Amino acid sequence: MAEPIIIDARGSFCPGPLMELIARLKFGAVGEEFEVLSTDKGSASDIPEWIRKVGHELLGTREEGGVWHITLRKTK
């Protein structure tokens, strides 16, 4: 499996990380994996919510040293 495409949104506040993800997803291919890095706690819960609502596949959310890693697969 290819490494996920990293979207480094550390230091950006809501809804910055979500918008950076969406802008990048637009140019991605179906099946590709993405990983958002965010230091904004609100985005850590808001981005998975968006992924579920829109219908992409949430692969995981984890926190490491104050940085949230949200991984997903583009499904459409």
Add this chain to the structure above:
Amino acid sequence: MASRISIVVVSGSLERLQMAAMLASVGAVSGNEVTVFLSMNSLACFRRDAPAPAPEGAFGRLLVEKKAPGFKQLFQQAVELGEAKVHPCSMAVDVLGVSAAELEPWLGAPLGLTRFLADAEGAQTWTF
């Protein structure tokens, strides 16, 4: 469940513009049909050469200090990523005496209230 969201912005304060922009951008990229109507003090903030709007209070100063995403950037993302429509109020355009070329290029055509009201019928409506 997707729905329609109508947002009326009349304030030129940073906090209100920011909240309206957040709602418009997140709403638009989540599959909702978003229409924004800019009137009164808000319109001058959408001139291409407008100075940054003044914060209303302490939170607005924090937004500036912590470099939150700019309200114009969020509105533009609402348009480009979520197909939101951001229209200046035709009355405000006339009163301010501003031309389309002086306004941000991603704004839609000036819209009258009759049309906006027709579009907003049955939609969630938010005012800032």
